Amino acid sequence: MSALSNCHLLGESAKCQRRQYRYDLGRGIVFGDDFVHATETGHAPHPMVFLCFTFGNQKMTQDQWLNTRDYIAYQCPLFQDPSGHLVKSAA
Incomplete structure (x- = not known):
């Protein structure tokens, strides 16, 4: 995966500079709230x-939960709520 020049994670540094994180097969990345990011086209x-x-x-x-639910529903068509039920979203 790292051999690709694009299709990686773009993020914004604390100094508002665009940075590329190169995905590596078998490794993940975790980040917190307010991290501005997108996957490169x-x-x-x-x-993939x-x-x-x-x-x-x-x-x-x-x-x-309502704030989180709205964010999740925007990103994916199916998610699990805290009670364990699977929910279909409009995504």
Whole structure:
């Protein structure tokens, strides 16, 4: 994966500079709130899949969950809510 010149993670540094994080097969990256990022567009020799996880916990307040739920629903078509139910989103 790292051999590709594009299709990697673009992020913004604390000094508002664009940086590229080069994905490495079998390794993940974790970042917190307010990290401005996107996956670069580009050409790959074959279809690629990127997994994205949004973490929360069962101790979240209702307001915290609603904010998280809206973010998750925007990014993916199916997610699990804190009660364990699978929910289809409009994504």
